[in-house]
Amino acid sequence: MPTLSARFGDLARRHPWAVFCGRRAVRLTVLLLLVVTASFAMIRLVPGDPVRAALGVDAPPDLVAAKRRELGLDRELTAQYWWYLRRLAHGDLGVSLVTGEPVAELIRSRLPATLRLAVLAFACVLTVAIPGGMLAGVLTRGGRRPRTELTLTATTSVVAGVPDFVLAAGLTAGLAVGLRAFPVAGDLGPQSYVLPVLALALAPTAVLLRIVRVETLRVLTADHVRAARAKRLPAATLYLRHVAPNALTASLTIAGSLLPALIAGTVLVEKVFAWPGIGSAMAQSVVAQDYAVVEASVLVLGSAVLVANFLVDLALALLDPRSVIRET
Amino acid sequence: MAPSPSSPSSRSLRRPSRGGDGDGGSRPSRPSRSCWATPMGVVVLAMLGSLAVLAVAGPLWWGHAADRPDPSAVLQGPTGRHPLGTDHLGRDLLARLLASTWPSLLPAVAATLLGAAAGITLGALTAVVGGRARRLLGAFVNLLLAFPALLIAMFFAALFGAGARGAVFALAVACAPGFARLTQTLAAGVAGTDFMAAARVLGLRRHRLLLRHVLPHVAEPLLLNVTVAVGSALVALSGLSFLGLGAQSPSYDWGLLLSQGLERVYTEPLPAVAPGIAIVYAGVAFQLLGEVLAKTATRHAAPRHAEGPAPPPAPAGRRPASPDHVLEVEDLRVALPAGDRTIRPVRGVSLALRRGEMVGLVGESGSGKSLTALALADLLPDGARATWNAHWFLGADVGSLTRGERHRQLATGMAMVFQNPASAFNPALRIETQLTEAVRAHHGTPRDQAVEQALVQLRRVALPGERRLLRSRPFQLSGGQRQRVAIAAASMLRPDLVIADEPTTALDVTVQRQIMDLLRRLRRDDATAILFISHDIALVADTCDRVLVMYGGTIVESLPARRLADGARHPYTRMLVASVLDLTAERDGTPPTVEGPPPDAVGTDPGCPFLDRCPQRLDRCAVEGPVPTLLAPGHEVACWRPLPLAAPPGQPETEEAET
Numbered sequence: 006m007p008t009l010s011a012r013f014g015d016l017a018r019r020h021p022w023a024v025f026c027g028r029r030a031v032r033l034t035v036l037l038l039l040v041v042t043a044s045f046a047m048i049r050l051v052p053g054d055p056v057r058a059a060l061g062v063d064a065p066p067d068l069v070a071a072k073r074r075e076l077g078l079d080r081e082l083t084a085q086y087w088w089y090l091r092r093l094a095h096g097d098l099g100v101s102l103v104t105g106e107p108v109a110e111l112i113r114s115r116l117p118a119t120l121r122l123a124v125l126a127f128a129c130v131l132t133v134a135i136p137g138g139m140l141a142g143v144l145t146r147g148g149r150r151p152r153t154e155l156t157l158t159a160t161t162s163v164v165a166g167v168p169d170f171v172l173a174a175g176l177t178a179g180l181a182v183g184l185r186a187f188p189v190a191g192d193l194g195p196q197s198y199v200l201p202v203l204a205l206a207l208a209p210t211a212v213l214l215r216i217v218r219v220e221t222l223r224v225l226t227a228d229h230v231r232a233a234r235a236k237r238l239p240a241a242t243l244y245l246r247h248v249a250p251n252a253l254t255a256s257l258t259i260a261g262s263l264l265p266a267l268i269a270g271t272v273l274v275e276k277v278f279a280w281p282g283i284g285s286a287m288a289q290s291v292v293a294q295d296y297a298v299v300e301a302s303v304l305v306l307g308s309a310v311l312v313a314n315f316l317v318d319l320a321l322a323l324l325d326p327r328s329v330i331r332e333t
Numbered sequence: 334m335a336p337s338p339s340s341p342s343s344r345s346l347r348r349p350s351r352g353g354d355g356d357g358g359s360r361p362s363r364p365s366r367s368c369w370a371t372p373m374g375v376v377v378l379a380m381l382g383s384l385a386v387l388a389v390a391g392p393l394w395w396g397h398a399a400d401r402p403d404p405s406a407v408l409q410g411p412t413g414r415h416p417l418g419t420d421h422l423g424r425d426l427l428a429r430l431l432a433s434t435w436p437s438l439l440p441a442v443a444a445t446l447l448g449a450a451a452g453i454t455l456g457a458l459t460a461v462v463g464g465r466a467r468r469l470l471g472a473f474v475n476l477l478l479a480f481p482a483l484l485i486a487m488f489f490a491a492l493f494g495a496g497a498r499g500a501v502f503a504l505a506v507a508c509a510p511g512f513a514r515l516t517q518t519l520a521a522g523v524a525g526t527d528f529m530a531a532a533r534v535l536g537l538r539r540h541r542l543l544l545r546h547v548l549p550h551v552a553e554p555l556l557l558n559v560t561v562a563v564g565s566a567l568v569a570l571s572g573l574s575f576l577g578l579g580a581q582s583p584s585y586d587w588g589l590l591l592s593q594g595l596e597r598v599y600t601e602p603l604p605a606v607a608p609g610i611a612i613v614y615a616g617v618a619f620q621l622l623g624e625v626l627a628k629t630a631t632r633h634a635a636p637r638h639a640e641g642p643a644p645p646p647a648p649a650g651r652r653p654a655s656p657d658h659v660l661e662v663e664d665l666r667v668a669l670p671a672g673d674r675t676i677r678p679v680r681g682v683s684l685a686l687r688r689g690e691m692v693g694l695v696g697e698s699g700s701g702k703s704l705t706a707l708a709l710a711d712l713l714p715d716g717a718r719a720t721w722n723a724h725w726f727l728g729a730d731v732g733s734l735t736r737g738e739r740h741r742q743l744a745t746g747m748a749m750v751f752q753n754p755a756s757a758f759n760p761a762l763r764i765e766t767q768l769t770e771a772v773r774a775h776h777g778t779p780r781d782q783a784v785e786q787a788l789v790q791l792r793r794v795a796l797p798g799e800r801r802l803l804r805s806r807p808f809q810l811s812g813g814q815r816q817r818v819a820i821a822a823a824s825m826l827r828p829d830l831v832i833a834d835e836p837t838t839a840l841d842v843t844v845q846r847q848i849m850d851l852l853r854r855l856r857r858d859d860a861t862a863i864l865f866i867s868h869d870i871a872l873v874a875d876t877c878d879r880v881l882v883m884y885g886g887t888i889v890e891s892l893p894a895r896r897l898a899d900g901a902r903h904p905y906t907r908m909l910v911a912s913v914l915d916l917t918a919e920r921d922g923t924p925p926t927v928e929g930p931p932p933d934a935v936g937t938d939p940g941c942p943f944l945d946r947c948p949q950r951l952d953r954c955a956v957e958g959p960v961p962t963l964l965a966p967g968h969e970v971a972c973w974r975p976l977p978l979a980a981p982p983g984q985p986e987t988e989e990a991e992t
Contacts, residue, residue: 171612310480
């Protein structure tokens with residue numbers, strides 16, 4: 006055992022990148038398996054008979070039985086699991102219990118809308134929170150401008166406390182219904198994106214802005230910034246070269262952890278705006294008890310979260326190579 | 334961020350701000366009461382109080398009105414009788430909103446407590462189980478944490494079946510991993526402590542260990558997180574109800590009211606907005622509570638920015654600078670605000686450096702030598718203020734310069750070498766950038782020329798490796814290499830003055846000697862004046878031309894370095910010298926020890942700062958601070974009763990006795 010770990014340590018020292026990527030890939034695979042298993046287990050674990058619940062209490066028994074056979078629910082559990090995995094490998098997600106349409110088709114038509122929403126919102130979070138937080142940090146360093154700091158803290162904690170679906174409802178009521186400035190629902194072109202993206206991005210922006218500010222304040226008191234100040238560099242060089250990169254790595258780690266929550270948040274926001282994405286499909290099928298669609302949505306959203314996590318980790322490792330060494 | 338060895342000069346920088354708390358150690362345990370007396374504390378208490386009153390009184394007062402259908406007033410907008418309008422059965426929406434405070438808050442609290450209990454148990458277990466089980470538990474929690482809580486909650490809510498109870502359990506499952514991770518992190522700190530080891534040796538049972546030793550030590554931060562989690566649970570539960578996974582008709586909560594209100598948002602926005610405001614109100618209340626509690630836990634006196642870095646009052650043209658002086662400062666004082674007081678770590682320092690002169694500034698930690706250096710370089714921390722009677726640098730009166738002129742003067746005329754080479758370089762930037770950026774910014778040197786100059790300077794500090802070194806990052810160099818690079822960087826612009834603030838303290842003895850040689854060569858080749866700050870009087874005696882001994886924020890003695898061993902006249906200098914028995918042998922970097930308490934940093938006492946530790950004080954010393962007097966050419970002492978040149982008491986056999 007010690008020799009094995011010693012050999013591993015040696016490998017890690019010589020090829021930190023390979024070991025890092027390998028570990029991350031293993032982790033991703035395990036997590037994806039977990040998601041697949043969870044989505045497989047869902048329809049089989051729900052109390053009562055999901056097929057009957059979906060088809061209605063007065064559905065003829067032979068129709069229910071046929072549906073159960075179609076879903077493979079009459080087989081042995083391990084056989085079901087293998088069958089499920091094989092189907093999944095072929096991109097087959099089964100058919101909706103309610104409409105009988107293939108679920109894969111539904112996902113394929115709806116996933117792009119959800120991804121567009123999430124990516125746009127995340128981009129907004131980054132472009133506002135990072136420069137804003139750094140500026141706030143520079144302005145309020147060392148207890149300067151206490152009133153600005155108080156206003157900022159108060160505003161961001163209130164904004165961060167507003168849940169996205171409530172904000173979405175408020176925006177709809179105020180801007181779409183009240184002022185008629187934006188479409189109320191659906192995807193009708195670029196201006197339809199404004200409200201859903203705003204609803205999704207506002208709270209994470211407030212959270213990230215505070216974190217970037219605190220990180221900037223921490224870096225500003227670092228010894229190496231004092232050494233850089235001693236060189237009397239122009240302010241732009243000082244802040245952009247000596248403060249920004251160091252404040253960014255920690256901030257981006259937090260930003261990366263906001264992305265999965267943002268993807269999950271699309272479910273609620275899409276429901277408010279009747280956005281033609283996965284989230285609203287999931288919300289509808291939850292009410293209709295269409296577990297075939299719910300399990301596919303869980304699978305897709307869960308995998309999206311994992312892949313986003315993985316990509317963020319890789320991006321961070323590229324930005325700060327020391328983290329690769331630290332971890333291996 | 335780098336865990337630097339707690340070095341004398343960094344302590345001297347930090348001590349004032351800590352000393353400002355006044356009553357020292359007892360402070361952190363007490364401020365809990367005062368935190369609630371802040372405006373924020375009052376607001377939080379008021380918000381939570383109103384929620385509690387509504388939760389209890391809501392169903393009693395409005396419960397009846399909330400459930401009374403009125404077929405004549407279905408789906409009405411806001412009217413005088415129904416301020417928020419009515420729902421599809423004609424029930425009053427305001428009554429429903431207020432009556433549902435309890436069913437909205439209770440599940441959130443229940444879900445948080447359930448989840449916290451499960452998570453904390455899981456996390457605390459890792460502190461008491463063996464290695465393999467601990468790794469497995471850690472990995473398990475990590476896997477769960479990869480998913481956002483909302484997604485997990487939705488999954489389990491769908492699994493447990495729509496309904497309030499299912500939603501509570503789902504949310505408990507969703508928030509458990511977060512608590513488990515937090516507990517693991519906190520418990521890991523406890524697991525390594527001595528008393529845990531002792532408890533294990535005593536053979537205490539696991540649940541005993543858990544209850545008696547682990548949990549009490551991690552209770553406070555966990556409690557704080559439970560508070561914050563109630564707020565997010567409330568929001569998440571409303572979200573589940575909103576999706577149709579939470580409360581089911583005929584029961585209702587804020588999330589369901591919001592969902593129902595949203596269906597008619599096109600005609601009536603208020604029925605959707607009002608429950609939203611209620612959710613936000615409660616969520617913010619709990620979040621603010623967490624913030625107040627966190628402040629209570631980690632309160633520290635933020636430095637007040639009382640008087641900005643105002644230009645010091647300089648009596649203009651009081652005295653012209655001597656032509657051969659690079660730097661001349663008279664009666665330099667530094668004031669730092671700490672809490673509601675002002676401390677004065679530097680109180681009247683006068684010094685002058687000639688071109689090419691190397692002057693040592695010696696003193697124990699807290700004597701104000703680093704702040705003196707920072708004041709001379711205009712690098713004082715925020716809130717600190719420097720004043721002086723006269724301050725000349727490179728022939729210009731500093732007080733009469735504009736900001737831009739002063740900036741340019743310092744940019745090319747002065748360079749600094751800091752104590753800790755591990756933290757003085759930006760870890761994210763290549764050595765090349767950090768070496769060349771100053772010369773490129775101030776002389777406009779093109780990049781390739783700047784690189785050539787950098788290579789010349791690196792060769793001067795005996796660092797071969799050349800371009801490969803330029804491409805490396807600070808963490809790839811050793812401490813000694815980094816300090817050489819720092820000296821190379823300081824000499825890139827051929828400054829007139831280099832301030833080296835304990836440049837050798839963090840290095841081992843052989844490297845120390847090399848660094849000192851480099852500084853001496855820099856002085857000889859470029860005629861650069863060097864202000865060398867150190868607590869190591871032996872090192873200073875070896876290398877400098879002149880020595881300034883600092884104590885309690887003032888310079889108590891100034892004398893030629895070669896006279897240090899036998900000619901010191903101030904009792905403090907004498908004690909410092911005596912503490913290093915052999916001036917040439919002992920140089921292990923430990924600060925010289927002088928008995929007695931360090932001087933008080935507030936600096937309001939009128940007498941001599943050395944009074945409490947002085948073996949031969951006079952009555953006069955307590956009421957009147959000694960003024961520097963010239964005893965011999967180049968030798969000044971601030972003491973009412975300088976020691977005679979003869980052997981000091983208790984030191985008869987040292988060499989100064991013979992002269």
